Amino acid sequence: xxxxxxxxxxxxxxxxxxxxxxxxxxxxxxxxxxxxxxxxxxxxxxxxxxxxxxxxxxxxxxxxxxxxxxxxxxxxxxxxxxxxxxxxxxxxxxxxxxxxxxxxxxxxxxxxxxxxxxxxxxxxxxxxxxxxxxxxxxxxxxxxxxxxxxxxxxxxxxxxxxxxxxxxxxxxxxxxxxxxxxxxxxxxxxxxxxxxxxxxxxxxxxxxxxxxxxxxxxxxxxxxxxxxxxxxxxxxxxxxxxxxxxxxxxxxxxxxxxxxxxxxxxxxxxxxxxxxxxxxxxxxxxxxxxxxx
Amino acid sequence: xxxxxxxxxxxxxxxxxxxxxxxxxxxxxxxxxxxxxxxxxxxxxxxxxxxxxxxxxxxxxxxxxxxxxxxxxxxxxxxxxxxxxxxxxxxxxxxxxxxxxxxxxxxxxxxxxxxxxxxxxxxxxxxxxxxxxxxxxxxxxxxxxxxxxxxxxxxxxxxxxxxxxxxxxxxxxxxxxxxxxxxxxxxxxxxxxxxxxxxxxxxxxxxxxxxxxxxxxxxxxxxxxxxxxxxxxxxxxxxxxxxxxxxxxxxxxxxxxxxxxxxxxxxxxxxxxxxxxxxxxxxxxxxxxxxxxxxxxxxxxxxxxxxxxxxxxxxxxxxxxxxxxxxxxxxxxxxxxxxxxxxxxxxxxxxxxxxxxxxxxxxxxxxxxxxxxxxxxxxxxxxxxxxxxxxxxxxxxxxx
Numbered sequence: 001x002x003x004x005x006x007x008x009x010x011x012x013x014x015x016x017x018x019x020x021x022x023x024x025x026x027x028x029x030x031x032x033x034x035x036x037x038x039x040x041x042x043x044x045x046x047x048x049x050x051x052x053x054x055x056x057x058x059x060x061x062x063x064x065x066x067x068x069x070x071x072x073x074x075x076x077x078x079x080x081x082x083x084x085x086x087x088x089x090x091x092x093x094x095x096x097x098x099x100x101x102x103x104x105x106x107x108x109x110x111x112x113x114x115x116x117x118x119x120x121x122x123x124x125x126x127x128x129x130x131x132x133x134x135x136x137x138x139x140x141x142x143x144x145x146x147x148x149x150x151x152x153x154x155x156x157x158x159x160x161x162x163x164x165x166x167x168x169x170x171x172x173x174x175x176x177x178x179x180x181x182x183x184x185x186x187x188x189x190x191x192x193x194x195x196x197x198x199x200x201x202x203x204x205x206x207x208x209x210x211x212x213x214x215x216x217x218x219x220x221x222x223x224x225x226x227x228x229x230x231x232x233x234x235x236x237x238x239x240x241x242x243x244x245x246x247x248x249x250x251x252x253x254x255x256x257x258x259x260x261x262x263x264x265x266x267x268x269x270x271x272x273x274x275x276x277x278x279x280x281x282x283x284x285x286x287x288x289x290x291x292x293x
Numbered sequence: 294x295x296x297x298x299x300x301x302x303x304x305x306x307x308x309x310x311x312x313x314x315x316x317x318x319x320x321x322x323x324x325x326x327x328x329x330x331x332x333x334x335x336x337x338x339x340x341x342x343x344x345x346x347x348x349x350x351x352x353x354x355x356x357x358x359x360x361x362x363x364x365x366x367x368x369x370x371x372x373x374x375x376x377x378x379x380x381x382x383x384x385x386x387x388x389x390x391x392x393x394x395x396x397x398x399x400x401x402x403x404x405x406x407x408x409x410x411x412x413x414x415x416x417x418x419x420x421x422x423x424x425x426x427x428x429x430x431x432x433x434x435x436x437x438x439x440x441x442x443x444x445x446x447x448x449x450x451x452x453x454x455x456x457x458x459x460x461x462x463x464x465x466x467x468x469x470x471x472x473x474x475x476x477x478x479x480x481x482x483x484x485x486x487x488x489x490x491x492x493x494x495x496x497x498x499x500x501x502x503x504x505x506x507x508x509x510x511x512x513x514x515x516x517x518x519x520x521x522x523x524x525x526x527x528x529x530x531x532x533x534x535x536x537x538x539x540x541x542x543x544x545x546x547x548x549x550x551x552x553x554x555x556x557x558x559x560x561x562x563x564x565x566x567x568x569x570x571x572x573x574x575x576x577x578x579x580x581x582x583x584x585x586x587x588x589x590x591x592x593x594x595x596x597x598x599x600x601x602x603x604x605x606x607x608x609x610x611x612x613x614x615x616x617x618x619x620x621x622x623x624x625x626x627x628x629x630x631x632x633x634x635x636x637x638x639x640x641x642x643x644x645x646x647x648x649x650x651x652x653x654x655x656x657x658x659x660x661x662x663x664x665x666x667x668x669x670x671x672x673x674x675x676x677x678x679x680x681x682x683x684x685x686x687x688x689x690x691x692x693x
Contacts (some may be wrong), residue, residue, distance in 0.1 A: 210423060277474045
């Protein structure tokens with residue numbers, strides 16, 4: 001994120017909010033742990049780039065936040081982060097424009113942190129993770145949304161049996177049957193190692209649907225379970241990763257976790273197929289199968 | 294996997310006997326050869342033989358493109374109320390028209406007592422990136438809602454009828470499959486037809502244009518992809534390819550007694566040159582994965598007795614010429630046996646079994662060649678190589 005606000009200026013601009021600590025920073029947002037209306041929440045501070053004064057266009061970032069907030073308002077799935085009490089507000093902090101709003105504060109580690117620490121999840125933890133993903137994707141699908149950025153860094157593992165995993169960040173969610181936010185029609189958004197092959201095709205807007213999220217969710221589960229990402233393999237260069245996404249068939253999850261049921265590994269293997277038509281798309285059926293395992 | 298009798302001209306007692314002997318699980322009737330009254334009578338007769346058999350009717354709506362063509366051979370099709378020539382543009386822009394055709398066709402099928410409904414559709418010619426494909430998707434997406442609105446309470450199979458050239462353009466075909474597997478209102482199943490015709494109408498499956506690795510692999514991919522998504526596939530005119538399609542996830546296959554019931558071709562609706570001999574009686578030899586003439590069978594048995602399938606219907610060929618009905622029964626029994634003994638729940642295992650069968654067939658052809666039966670040796674080996682290549686192409690497409 002460009003122009004992370006100075007913490008003193010931020011506190012001054014938000015006198016009713018007690019900022020406890022800086023937590024993380026994404027593409028255009030900084031996240032803080034804060035007390036808002038007497039409750040601990042995640043304060044989101046998004047930088048809004050200044051547009052050319054003559055331009056009548058609304059900045060992309062502003063539209064994205066609007067979509068994220070609208071989407072989170074629409075979706076009621078418990079495995080998706082909830083909005084907090086602070087509605088989006090416009091602030092000028094220093095010389096820059098920001099939108100400030102809040103989400104619930106969740107105590108937990110991201111899957112990215114857990115994978116990095118070498119944590120080896122049990123089968124039941126992986127099964128629950130995939131179940132949480134499926135419920136989230138089902139809810140998003142009902143609302144004609146595609147998350148587009150499901151990855152270990154956007155999933156928190158909580159110590160809560162009712163909400164073992166929560167998916168964060170609808171910042172680049174794609175709304176079907178709606179006007180695209182990004183002005184460049186060729187711009188592909190997402191995090192490369194978790195992007196499905198169809199996002200790299202011509203007219204990708206026509207190609208993507210909820211099965212793109214199923215792919216990213218299964219890939220995240222694969223990485224969480226196995227501790228390895230099939231397309232990174234120690235190399236971090238984009239062309240290398242892209243080539244592997246498009247061409248390489250990952251080894252079966254079962255080869256990494258022979259202690260897992262074969263049917264679970266097969267489900268993951270099938271959901272990360274390159275052709276969307278080869279990914280099982282009946283979410284209710286997948287949930288039923290997972291619940292029976 | 295189920296096997297159905299693909300019905301056509303001169304059924305005589307073939308279907309009845311096939312059902313009685315448990316060689317077929319039902320029949321796909323053809324309105325081209327039946328008036329609505331006759332179809333109703335046959336459906337009722339078949340259900341009397343076995344109450345739980347499947348009776349379906351392929352509406353053959355795709356043949357409406359030949360209405361008014363001077364050399365068309367539509368026979369009774371024009372007596373069916375849904376079989377009305379409709380302009381493509383009207384089908385594209387008028388969704389009520391599509392509803393009406395679906396409804397009329399479903400009503401006709403319900404009236405004759407079908408146990409499942411097959412939705413009409415048009416034929417996709419050269420490409421899945423076409424107006425025809427767009428119209429076809431409209432029929433498929435509307436099939437289930439129309440049946441529900443009519444309270445039909447029967448499983449609905451939407452037709453996908455495509456020319457082999459459309460299948461081999463894999464990018465467009467895969468894009469079509471992606472649409473098909475994410476429909477808002479998916480049907481219970483798909484009735485799939487792959488058209489190719491044959492070099493000679495009497496030549497049968499083995500020499501047809503459908504026998505090409507890209508076509509077979511594409512057809513298998515359709516079965517695989519839809520089965521992964523909980524959609525059943527009934528493969529019309531699948532004949533000897535039935536076990537291949539079943540290994541990929543297909544729900545049913547079908548074949549009939551004449552060669553034009555063993556391979557689908559739009560050419561069947563156009564009058565060909567008149568005359569010609571009646572087709573030779575054949576034996577479907579599983580060891581060779583091919584149909585051979587009765588004379589060839591006699592000669593081969595002398596030298597290689599185990600070339601027979603060792604199935605009960607072999608008796609029809611023992612020291613005599615079988616009847617046309619017996620020929621059909623032998624064909625169904627062979628395909629059913631091969632299907633039942635090839636398909637397992639594990640796709641890798643099924644494909645391996647198929648490959649083993651092809652290798653076995655090659656070894657039999659080589660033995661015959663060594664024994665002096667060299668006629669057609671090269672083309673038969675080429676055909677088997679094509680089947681082998683089809684399995685490899687399918688594995689690649691299905692990312693196995």
